Amino acid sequence: MRPLDDAEFDRWVRLLEARTGVIVPPERKPFLETGLRRRMRETGHTRFDIYYDELVSGARGAMEWASLVDHLTVHETHFFRHLPSIELIRDEWLPQWLETAAPDASLQALSLGCSTGEEAYSLALVLDAELSRATPPHRFGVTATDVSQAALTLARHAEYPMRRLSEIPAAYRNGVHAQPDGETFRIDERLRKRVGFACVNLLHASRAPLRKLDIIYCQNVLIYFARERRGQMLDALAGLLQPGGLLVLGPGEVSGWSRPDMRRTGSRQTLAYISDTKETRA
Known part of the structure; x- marks a missing residue:
């Protein structure tokens, strides 16, 4: 050839x-x-x-x-790939969400460019641990998307090599279990039921029939798109957020993007924005 x-x-x-x-x-x-x-x-x-x-x-x-x-397409991914972003959700944003959420509120998250599922399940492990011990406890769901059907098939199966277990902090390992062969582990069924996967192009994510979201997690995806398109895509994603919802990007993925209804939050180690409209979520 x-x-x-x-x-x-x-x-x-x-x-x-x-x-x-x-x-x-x-x-x-x-x-x-x-x-x-x-x-x-x-x-x-x-x-x-x-x-x-x-x-x-x-x-x-x-x-x-x-x-x-x-x-x-690139499928490089890990569990808990960027800890500062996870910590932002767990330690800063989530306590605020719990303060204003209705007692029966269900938290809805979107993981974009999820590849073989590690990022989506990382979110699920954290949300399950934090929301289950809240008073009252809250339900949650994670919608995860990618353009690769093959990657999504692996994500739905949720089985990974045992060497990858070290990527998951010990505090969250009760959400996984070793397989009989001793060479792989799998995400627990109760968490798999909380995560749904769909083949969606990020360009068209805003057209998907998604309810208003509390978290949009989109890391190391925008770097593959033309700079002039990134702002348009972020505008569309911002429109999917609940008031007070959180948009988490990869550090350095975008610069110069701003909207009057989106407020920068977090440390210099993270790139995240809050939908800056205040009202109680139901």
């Missing part, structure tokens, strides 16, 4: 941006080419141009696109 030339690279970049919003800069050409080659070997294709033409044609191309996306 011949190398991917610059003209073909540009065509693939435009397609990926148009369909997912993800930007692939020239320096990441090897990453794109490697992902394409891997999938093309699986499907028996030997020419980039022929594969491209088939991909953009008809229902069969749409099905193949769903498989290709899994090869062209």
Whole structure:
């Protein structure tokens, strides 16, 4: 198979941006080419141009696109990946939520770009521990989204190598259990029931039928999108928040974004905003 030339690279970049919003800069050409080659070997294709033409044609191309996306998106993730952001939720925002929440209020969170589920389950472990001992205890739900169906399948199964257990602080390990083979652990069923997964492109997240949210957790996702789109996406996400809701981003992911109804919160180690409209949540 011949190398991917610059003209073909540009065509693939435009397609990926148009369909997912993800930007692939020239320096990441090897990453794109490697992902394409891997999938093309699986499907028996030997020419980039022929594969491209088939991909953009008809229902069969749409099905193949769903498989290709899994090869062209990054799934690097960990449990409790950015502790300062978790601590912001647990130690600063959540106590405020509990002060104003109605006795029967249910907390709703959204995890965007959840990959294989570690981030969503980290939220679930923390929320379960904190809300179950509140007076009165509160229910919660986490909706988690990603563009990769393959990643979401792994997330729904919620089974991970035992070496990953060290990523979970000891205080939260009662929410997981070792599998009989001793080589993997799984998130407990009671927590799995609290987390729902959906294949949603972040570009279209605001169109999803989501109720007003208390937490939106979106870390290390925006960096893959064009800078001019990030502000538009953040505006859309801000519109999904409850009054007093929290938007948590990855440090350094965005600069210069502001809205009169969103107030910066947290330390210099975090990048987070509160929907600055005050009213009691029900």
